Amino acid sequence: xxxxxxxxxxxxxxxxxxxxxxxxxxxxxxxxxxxxxxxxxxxxxxxxxxxxxxxxxxxxxxxxxxxxxxxxxxxxxxxxxxxxxxxxxxxxxxxxxxxxxxxxxxxxxxxxxxxxxxxxxxxxxxxxxxxxxxxxxxxxxxxxxxxxxxxxxxxxxxxxxxxxxxxxxxxxxxxxxxxxxxxxxxxxxxxxxxxxxxxxxxxxxxxxxxxxxxxxxxxxxxxxxxxxxxxxxxxxxxxxxxxxxxxxxxxxxxxxxxxxxxxxxxxxxxxxxxxxxxxxxxx
Amino acid sequence: xxxxxxxxxxxxxxxxxxxxxxxxxxxxxxxxxxxxxxxxxxxxxxxxxxxxxxxxxxxxxxxxxxxxxxxxxxxxxxxxxxxxxxxxxxxxxxxxxxxxxxxxxxxxxxxxxxxxxxxxxxxxxxxxxxxxxxxxxxxxxxxxxxxxxxxxxxxxxxxxxxxxxxxxxxxxxxxxxxxxxxxxxxxxxxxxxxxxxxxxxxxxxxxxxxxxxxxxxxxxxxxxxxxxxxxxxxxxxxxxxxxxxxxxxxxxxxxxxxxxxxxxxxxxxxxxxxxxxxxxxxxxxxxxxxxxxxxxxxxxxxxxxxxxxxxxxxxxxx
Numbered sequence: 001x002x003x004x005x006x007x008x009x010x011x012x013x014x015x016x017x018x019x020x021x022x023x024x025x026x027x028x029x030x031x032x033x034x035x036x037x038x039x040x041x042x043x044x045x046x047x048x049x050x051x052x053x054x055x056x057x058x059x060x061x062x063x064x065x066x067x068x069x070x071x072x073x074x075x076x077x078x079x080x081x082x083x084x085x086x087x088x089x090x091x092x093x094x095x096x097x098x099x100x101x102x103x104x105x106x107x108x109x110x111x112x113x114x115x116x117x118x119x120x121x122x123x124x125x126x127x128x129x130x131x132x133x134x135x136x137x138x139x140x141x142x143x144x145x146x147x148x149x150x151x152x153x154x155x156x157x158x159x160x161x162x163x164x165x166x167x168x169x170x171x172x173x174x175x176x177x178x179x180x181x182x183x184x185x186x187x188x189x190x191x192x193x194x195x196x197x198x199x200x201x202x203x204x205x206x207x208x209x210x211x212x213x214x215x216x217x218x219x220x221x222x223x224x225x226x227x228x229x230x231x232x233x234x235x236x237x238x239x240x241x242x243x244x245x246x247x248x249x250x251x252x253x254x255x256x257x258x259x260x261x262x263x264x265x266x267x268x269x270x271x272x273x274x275x276x277x278x279x280x281x282x283x
Numbered sequence: 284x285x286x287x288x289x290x291x292x293x294x295x296x297x298x299x300x301x302x303x304x305x306x307x308x309x310x311x312x313x314x315x316x317x318x319x320x321x322x323x324x325x326x327x328x329x330x331x332x333x334x335x336x337x338x339x340x341x342x343x344x345x346x347x348x349x350x351x352x353x354x355x356x357x358x359x360x361x362x363x364x365x366x367x368x369x370x371x372x373x374x375x376x377x378x379x380x381x382x383x384x385x386x387x388x389x390x391x392x393x394x395x396x397x398x399x400x401x402x403x404x405x406x407x408x409x410x411x412x413x414x415x416x417x418x419x420x421x422x423x424x425x426x427x428x429x430x431x432x433x434x435x436x437x438x439x440x441x442x443x444x445x446x447x448x449x450x451x452x453x454x455x456x457x458x459x460x461x462x463x464x465x466x467x468x469x470x471x472x473x474x475x476x477x478x479x480x481x482x483x484x485x486x487x488x489x490x491x492x493x494x495x496x497x498x499x500x501x502x503x504x505x506x507x508x509x510x511x512x513x514x515x516x517x518x519x520x521x522x523x524x525x526x527x528x529x530x531x532x533x534x535x536x537x538x539x540x541x542x543x544x545x546x547x548x549x550x551x552x553x554x555x556x557x558x559x560x561x562x563x564x565x566x567x568x569x570x571x572x573x574x575x576x577x578x579x580x581x582x583x584x585x586x587x588x589x590x591x592x593x594x595x596x597x598x599x600x601x
Contacts, residue, residue: 168506173504173532177596180468211461211485214457229457239449
């Protein structure tokens, strides 16, 4: 005998009467599980108005967000990766490149150019995480190095917005060398007294964190962004321990002295502009 | 040394044992010299055959061989008056990286290298050659000292990678590696790097930015370990063999991509079979390269180092 008597009919019967909601109109927030109107989420810069969860945004959206309207000029847009090792797992690297390019966004994982932030000219690189996980191969390393070299030439600050899984395995040793190359270029920038602000967004890991992304005069992060060297899964498998709450999140890095500040997306441009105006005072 | 051998070395090791036994049997009445000589010749041929045709995965096994010479094995054979210097002056002393001053051909040098252990106790003490941030910061402190006193830097690279641990992340593993990359690019003193065993990713690179980068013949160098690569690509860490092939991680592969300057020949059968012979060959290579670098003015040295890494990429521009 059942302990409780079921008085109402099962819910299933109501199914037919339900108003069908067109897909994409609502978004259930991954942060607070609240149901949000997608349009409003987008209007709020893809940040949940309820819990401040920062969703990932595209490189183009980021450029619009940070640069003065119409000021962006893209460079090196035609640079394309090549499968020089004939690297193959389930698919060849070439197929992966082709598929990523065919998505119609950018031709590789970073968009570079120059623009203005509240009037201050900057050289800028923004990662596109949707292109092979924002991984850094020859193209990414070369484009970022050129950004820094252009800043040296034009005497402007450098801004890099990272979102990357790290070095691109399919280019093996050459992707590793991009870490050395980009960091070496930053040594020159530092000597020249030009500021570099590194913005770390969700997620920034591996060889990107272990090179330019951690080398900002100012390291800025978005709330709750995953930032680290080794991936959490690798660490867990190595030490066979549960990871602490909030491990490798922006707030955790702030607490351990690895980033200067955490800035909400809506305040990013203003904060950036204030810092640049104080660090960069062209003669 | 313990009788450690790799699977593909097995026939060779068996033959060598047989020779050894025969030699013990050999007496005045029963002379087996001719027999022994015949077998020795066979063994030599076998050694050459096996090592001339190593697969990439087998090369990685040789690079990780437990009897392969580690940094301190080279230090005692190539240098004199070694004074080990400890600690990063901030947190602690990392046993996975050793460093210190030594004399090399009548001149002081700064030595920095990953250090692995041979028995279980030492392996743990050296954390399997996987440094924490304080290891990289110790290396940086010593390299800064070398620059200040105009002493050349020689580094020995042999690590599976930087240690993936909670403490390492908390203390800024990424920042420590990144800072070394930036600073090594601008030190106004010669830097020679030798990949002696495993060149494992960022953990290797953090002491591997130099004017000359050499690799021992059977060492490996890659952006990720074969097992790590396999775990990501096939969700199966046991497919290291396939991953090693895909990663193109041997000295010859890396030389073909112009990432290193020179391959240092190993004794037949690998460096683990003859530490003294390996050290002798390496000493000659170090001596020659150091002499060349000493002719360059500091500014020229730094600019050439920059251009060397600047060129490392493959892409097309449309």
